[in-house]
Amino acid sequence: MMTIVNYGMGNLGSVQNMFKRIGVGTEITGDINKIEKARKLLLPGVGAFGAAMQRIEESGLRNILDKKALVEKIPVLGICLGMQLLTRSSEEASLPGLGWIPAQTLKFSFPGNSALKVPHMGWNNVHPLKTSKLTASFNDETRFYFVHSYYVKADNEEDVLTTTHYGIDFDSIIQHENIYGAQFHPEKSHKFGMRLLENFARI
Amino acid sequence: MPDSLVIEQNTDSTYQTSDGKRICSRCIYDESVPSITFDHNGICNYCHMIDSLIEEYQTGKPGGENRILEIVERIKKDGKGKAYDCVVGVSGGTDSSYMLFWAIKNNLRPLAVHYDNTWNTAIATENIRKILTHLKVDLYTHVVNNKEMDDIYRSFFLAGVPEIDSPTDLALAEIMYRAADKYGIKYVLEGHSFVAEGITPLGKNYFDGRYIASIHKRFGKVRMKTFPNMPFWTFIKWIALKRIKKIRPYWYMKYSKENAKKFLAEECGWQYYKGHHLENRMTAFNHSYYFPVKFHIDYRNNTLSAAVRAGEISRERALDEYHNNIPYLEPELLEYFKKRLEFTEEEFKNIMNQPPKYWTDYPTYKKTFEILRPFFYIMMKASLVPKSFYLKYCFPVK
Amino acid sequence: MLKTRIIPCLQLINESLVKTVKFNKYGYIGDYINTVRIFNELEVDELCFLDIRASRERRTPNIEILHQIADECFMPLSYGGGINTFESAKQILSIGFEKVILNTAAAKNHELVTKISEHFGAQAIVVSIDVKKNMRGYQVYINDGTEKLHIDVLDWAKQAEQLGAGEILLTSMDRDGTWSGFDVEITRTVAASVGIPVIANGGAGSIEHIAEVVKNGMASAVALGSMLVYQKKGMGVLVNFPDKEKLEQILEK
Numbered sequence: 001m002m003t004i005v006n007y008g009m010g011n012l013g014s015v016q017n018m019f020k021r022i023g024v025g026t027e028i029t030g031d032i033n034k035i036e037k038a039r040k041l042l043l044p045g046v047g048a049f050g051a052a053m054q055r056i057e058e059s060g061l062r063n064i065l066d067k068k069a070l071v072e073k074i075p076v077l078g079i080c081l082g083m084q085l086l087t088r089s090s091e092e093a094s095l096p097g098l099g100w101i102p103a104q105t106l107k108f109s110f111p112g113n114s115a116l117k118v119p120h121m122g123w124n125n126v127h128p129l130k131t132s133k134l135t136a137s138f139n140d141e142t143r144f145y146f147v148h149s150y151y152v153k154a155d156n157e158e159d160v161l162t163t164t165h166y167g168i169d170f171d172s173i174i175q176h177e178n179i180y181g182a183q184f185h186p187e188k189s190h191k192f193g194m195r196l197l198e199n200f201a202r203i
Numbered sequence: 204m205p206d207s208l209v210i211e212q213n214t215d216s217t218y219q220t221s222d223g224k225r226i227c228s229r230c231i232y233d234e235s236v237p238s239i240t241f242d243h244n245g246i247c248n249y250c251h252m253i254d255s256l257i258e259e260y261q262t263g264k265p266g267g268e269n270r271i272l273e274i275v276e277r278i279k280k281d282g283k284g285k286a287y288d289c290v291v292g293v294s295g296g297t298d299s300s301y302m303l304f305w306a307i308k309n310n311l312r313p314l315a316v317h318y319d320n321t322w323n324t325a326i327a328t329e330n331i332r333k334i335l336t337h338l339k340v341d342l343y344t345h346v347v348n349n350k351e352m353d354d355i356y357r358s359f360f361l362a363g364v365p366e367i368d369s370p371t372d373l374a375l376a377e378i379m380y381r382a383a384d385k386y387g388i389k390y391v392l393e394g395h396s397f398v399a400e401g402i403t404p405l406g407k408n409y410f411d412g413r414y415i416a417s418i419h420k421r422f423g424k425v426r427m428k429t430f431p432n433m434p435f436w437t438f439i440k441w442i443a444l445k446r447i448k449k450i451r452p453y454w455y456m457k458y459s460k461e462n463a464k465k466f467l468a469e470e471c472g473w474q475y476y477k478g479h480h481l482e483n484r485m486t487a488f489n490h491s492y493y494f495p496v497k498f499h500i501d502y503r504n505n506t507l508s509a510a511v512r513a514g515e516i517s518r519e520r521a522l523d524e525y526h527n528n529i530p531y532l533e534p535e536l537l538e539y540f541k542k543r544l545e546f547t548e549e550e551f552k553n554i555m556n557q558p559p560k561y562w563t564d565y566p567t568y569k570k571t572f573e574i575l576r577p578f579f580y581i582m583m584k585a586s587l588v589p590k591s592f593y594l595k596y597c598f599p600v601k
Numbered sequence: 602m603l604k605t606r607i608i609p610c611l612q613l614i615n616e617s618l619v620k621t622v623k624f625n626k627y628g629y630i631g632d633y634i635n636t637v638r639i640f641n642e643l644e645v646d647e648l649c650f651l652d653i654r655a656s657r658e659r660r661t662p663n664i665e666i667l668h669q670i671a672d673e674c675f676m677p678l679s680y681g682g683g684i685n686t687f688e689s690a691k692q693i694l695s696i697g698f699e700k701v702i703l704n705t706a707a708a709k710n711h712e713l714v715t716k717i718s719e720h721f722g723a724q725a726i727v728v729s730i731d732v733k734k735n736m737r738g739y740q741v742y743i744n745d746g747t748e749k750l751h752i753d754v755l756d757w758a759k760q761a762e763q764l765g766a767g768e769i770l771l772t773s774m775d776r777d778g779t780w781s782g783f784d785v786e787i788t789r790t791v792a793a794s795v796g797i798p799v800i801a802n803g804g805a806g807s808i809e810h811i812a813e814v815v816k817n818g819m820a821s822a823v824a825l826g827s828m829l830v831y832q833k834k835g836m837g838v839l840v841n842f843p844d845k846e847k848l849e850q851i852l853e854k
Contacts, residue, residue: 013671013672013696013697014671014675014697017672017675017697018675021675047721047722048722117796117797117798117821119722119723119724119767121724121767121798122604122606122646122822123604123606123646124604143604145646145647145676145677147677147699147724149722149724185677187675188675188676188677188699189675189676190641190644190675190676191644193675194675315837316837317837317838317839319631319838321631321632321635322632322635323631323635324638325638325639325641325642325643328639328839328840328841329639329642329643331839332832332839332841335832335839341832341833341836341837342832342836342837342839343836343837344832344836344837344838344839345837346628346629346630346631346838347629348617348629349616349617349618349629349631349632349633350615350616350617429629543632543634
């Protein structure tokens with residue numbers, strides 16, 4: 001059973017649909033009691049860092065989420081903006097992030113005449129740096145759908161599971177103990193997304 | 204849905220179903236098949252019909268093989284100077300897909316024709332694409348407006364008759380004629396095989412253009428604009444005026460569905476479905492649910508009997524498969540059907556439970572076909588209508 | 602490196618899937634859900650749906666259909682057709698679509714573009730520009746090609762970018778449904794004058810056309826219509842997608 005955290009931002013329906021397609025039951029909830037009982041958490045997110053952190057604070061879920069992630073250490077996967085929220089801060093906003101992974105979120109910035117446009121939008125490959133349960137069976141041909149203007153940089157290289165190249169090599173999948181982050185949209189990455197979510201469900 | 208276990212009766216090895224219906228001693232048709240009779244050896248009239256067709260067409264024998272090669276030569280000759288010399292109807296299924304290979308192997312230049320009733324599965328579309336790309340054959344399609352098609356299906360469902368898939372069959376026939384006419388082609392190749400599929404029992408199933416029109420008039424709401432119906436005079440135009448012939452190569456040559464499937468898979472990665480006709484969701488609904496549940500018909504006895512007659516499986520195994528297993532029903536098929544045709548769960552159940560109706564309850568051209576029997580006899584002799592059409596349409600049903 | 606996006610662009614009229622030629626006559630392609638399922642199986646990277654007559658017929662998006670489509674797809678989706686209020690855009694983005702495409706509404710209501718962009722991010726809004734060649738250059742049209750917009754195409758593209766559009770969908774009305782290749786010239790002109798991605802649309806007939814508009818037309822992405830729903834020019838309906846290996850090869854050169 002997968003618990004998808006509903007704090008008011010993010011396309012929860014699509015994520016739930018994909019889990020359903022691979023045969024994993026999910027509940028979408030913003031209820032403290034349900035989150036309390038969760039065994040695995042998925043933290044979605046679409047939109048702006050500042051607005052999202054504010055929503056989380058306002059939802060009253062901050063304490064229970066911290067507890068599940070840092071004390072009980074259940075597996076947590078943050079996707080898209082959800083991955084950025086796991087970091088301690090973002091150049092996008094003044095509010096701090098959840099700080100569950102030692103990392104920060106930075107803005108893509110290319111010289112004015114660059115052919116690279118921001119946001120980074122489209123399919124791109126991930127390059128595994130090490131093996132892990134989340135990235136089981138991934139190789140350099142594995143690809144996902146990205147849409148983001150900011151990227152994550154983990155403090156420690158051993159927390160980086162895969163990198164992706166877009167002007168620079170940024171961290172596309174990270175892991176720190178029980179906390180995982182994926183920058184792309186698995187629910188929009190058909191068979192590749194399904195593979196990632198299947199792997200996460202098995203952890 | 205035949206629920207009966209089979210028991211052996213006498214030392215002479217005759218069988219009957221547990222509710223006392225006699226079974227043919229050669230194939231597995233039993234007394235529930237309409238218009239069935241048994242001879243003194245217990246062999247049914249359908250077996251005899253197939254035997255006499257095999258005799259007449261010399262199916263799989265040198266006589267038949269030669270005959271079809273002669274026909275092939277005539278097709279090539281008549282097709283000289285034209286873009287294509289024959290039309291082959293394709294559905295993504297085994298018979299029609301293999302027919303394309305056969306046509307190319309014999310140096311014919313076919314135009315593939317597909318009628319898209321908008322209920323195709325992705326497998327079917329992909330199979331069609333793979334074969335056409337592999338063989339470099341051009342495709343002609345007619346796609347009906349999905350809303351119109353759904354309205355016609357709705358009408359048939361509401362009418363309570365079994366022939367819910369017949370609009371597709373008639374539409375394909377009409378489309379093949381139109382495609383042939385567009386390119387000046389005089390031959391339509393059909394993948395029907397009485398050896399591989401048996402003969403559909405006479406009586407219960409029937410359709411023609413008037414049947415479809417009258418049911419739609421009574422129960423339909425969307426005007427028929429893109430649906431290619433075949434009214435009587437259009438039919439006459441195709442056969443008597445345009446003189447487009449129908450050829451069924453499998454009536455002459457050796458054909459095994461099993462071998463065809465293997466061949467197709469090896470040649471171009473073609474995929475098979477979990478049962479007969481499941482390349483299209485409406486056909487799947489029909490065979491896996493509608494027929495068995497509402498009309499207590501299970502058409503698997505056709506192909507199973509054919510397999511027994513051809514010596515491909517034993518009669519015991521066929522009986523076992525038929526009576527002890529039910530047709531495969533894809534899990535979300537019913538939901539798809541109800542959702543797409545806009546029936547609530549309750550409406551759907553009610554209609555399924557209503558007593559069945561038959562073609563005799565609605566206006567058709569049947570009487571006209573019977574009156575014109577001599578004319579259609581001539582058409583049959585000239586290969587302008589198949590013999591099975593002549594037998595089925597031009598004689599009164601007992 | 603980032604792959605060029607190849608986007609099937611499906612046209613809806615009422616509830617049927619169609620394909621137009623030069624924005625005029627059209628042929629039936631089939632049922633939209635069925636077609637979506639097939640593209641799902643073909644694992645295309647993105648899908649775009651346009652209800653091309655919506656503005657002209659003063660219809661708003663059919664949310665029921667969009668819901669069904671979104672439930673069926675596991676790739677990025679964009680939708681355009683009759684979106685002329687913020688609420689409407691918001692609703693579509695919340696049911697599983699990544700982007701909304703505005704054409705007529707963008708031209709008539711600049712604030713709407715900005716509002717959607719500010720609220721959902723620039724990447725969520727695409728401004729669609731339809732152009733037709735005339736003696737003086739290119740004429741911009743709205744309302745499914747029936748009404749002229751009196752602004753130069755480059756000025757409008759730049760303005761759209763300033764208003765907050767994340768992408769431009771540039772459609773050549775002349776080339777639509779003709780299989781004769783994209784209008785590389787206008788694509789390049791527009792792409793060179795804006796900093797946001799330009800999606801070339803209208804006229805694709807072969808993989809070579811795709812390569813041409815990407816390399817010479819500076820297109821960041823390519824929309825395909827007829828090529829993906831017909832077996833070949835003038836032949837029957839058959840939903841398909843070009844061989845991915847061939848695409849990669851020709852785009853990499």
